[in-house]
Amino acid sequence: MLDGILLEKAGVPSASIITDVFELTGRAMAEQWGLPYYKFLMMSHPIANLTETQLDQRAREIAPEIVKLLLQGQG
Amino acid sequence: MSITAEKVAVNAVMAGCKPQHMPLVVAAVKGIADPRWGYHGPGTSTGGAGVLMIVNGPVARELDVNAGDNLFGPGWRANLTIGRAVRLVMRNVCGSLPGLLDRGTLGHPGKLSYVIAENEAESPWTPLHVERGFRADQSTVTVMAAQGPHQFYNQLSNTAEGVLTTLADDMRISGGIMGQPNYAVILAGEHMLTISGSGFGKAEIRRFLFENTKTSHAHLKRTHRMSGAIQPADETLTRPLVESPDDFLIVAAGGRAGAFSAYVPGWGSKRSSQAVTVAVEK
Structure with a gap:
């Protein structure tokens, strides 16, 4: 999340992905780092113990959202 | 974000500090603001790190920072x-x-x-802050992002190797998934005398712990701490608990009575957070 915020501040388009249990934390972090309206993506928690197949499925599902956010930008 | 002296003072008063505690509070705040400490990680992580503060030098005695019985509390206003x-x-x-x-x-x-403070008055060893480049007459605080203390017990052994073997066995599988950036090792009175009686200084303690806390990749995989299938080479391939023996912070502290000491795993990885020592300026 912080990497994405710092990239965006440096002018590099970013797409941060967090799991849903960190939504409030992500918003608070964005506010703390001076980008209160920073847009980020979410998926359901957890991901660390997913199988490779499940992880591939998650990636396929969220890929269009990543493309959309990167093309749309934070503006 | 700026942390002003005024804001630190307001919070120190709310915490119950005396005015003379302020230089130590300021030094500790400088420590957690140091990029090497990496505030973002230990300040937010699910790993739940505390800020272990190890006080060395004259300020520990001047402010009555406890280095003895009930080391981790309760009983001393400065520590709390x-x-x-x-x-x-x-x-x-x-x-x-x-x-x-x-x-x-x-x-x-x-x-x-x-x-906590190091028990420099009774310790046979070089104080932590001197090992980390400060003079003995300087006052410092070392801040380490840290999990809770793990107590261990050994009253049977009368050698350094005996006590440290118990400690290493307790430490080998501890902390996070794949080892920690630092470990603080707190050696209390009885163990301090036993270990130093065998001729072990802090350097020897660090080397012994480094060599005796390695774990095989096969064990880490069997116990689901490391991913992947077990390969034949994993039985002999080992993971050290920390990157270098210097990543163990050895501290003489705790009560004189009782065959107990403790270790404190750090938080995260060395890239994320390292212990930092800061001089206390009056």
Whole structure:
């Protein structure tokens, strides 16, 4: 999340992905780092113990959202 | 974000500090603001790190920072209030509110206050701050992002190797998934005398622990701490607990009576957070 915020501040388009249990934390972090309206993506928690197949499925599902956010930008 | 002296003072008063505690609080705040300490990680992580503060030099005696019985509490105002002041700065000034930016899954009691001093008066060893490049007559605080203390027991052995073998066995599988950036090792009175009686200085302790806390990749995989299938070479391929023997911070502290000592795993990885020692300026 912080990497994405710092990239965006440096002018590099970013797409941060967090799991849903960190939504409030992500918003608070964005506010703390001076980008209160920073847009980020979410998926359901957890991901660390997913199988490779499940992880591939998650990636396929969220890929269009990543493309959309990167093309749309934070503006 | 700026942490002003005024804001630190307000939080120190709320924590119950005396005015003379302020230089130590300021030094600790400088420590957690150091990029090597990496505030973002230990300030927010689900790993739930506290700020272990190890006080060395004359200031420990001047402020009556406890280095003996009930090392981790309770009983000493300086130990309780200085750590509390730092935590209040973290939440009230830096915004690390539990449940919001501070997402510690469990946290631990040391997140309220986690201050100890080294027992330099009785220690046979070089004090921690001297090992880390300061003069013996300087006062310092070493801040380490830290999990809770793990106590271990050995009253049978009368050799350094015996006591440290027990410690290494306790430490080998501890902390996070793949080892920690630092471990503080707190050796109390009885163990301090036994270990030093065998001719072990802090360097020898560090080397012994480094060699005897390695774990095979096969064991880490069998116990689901490391991913992947077990390969034949994994039985002999080992993972050290820390990157270097110098990553063990050896501290003489705790009561004279009782065959107990403790180790404190650090938080995260060396890239994320390292222990930092800061001079206390009056």
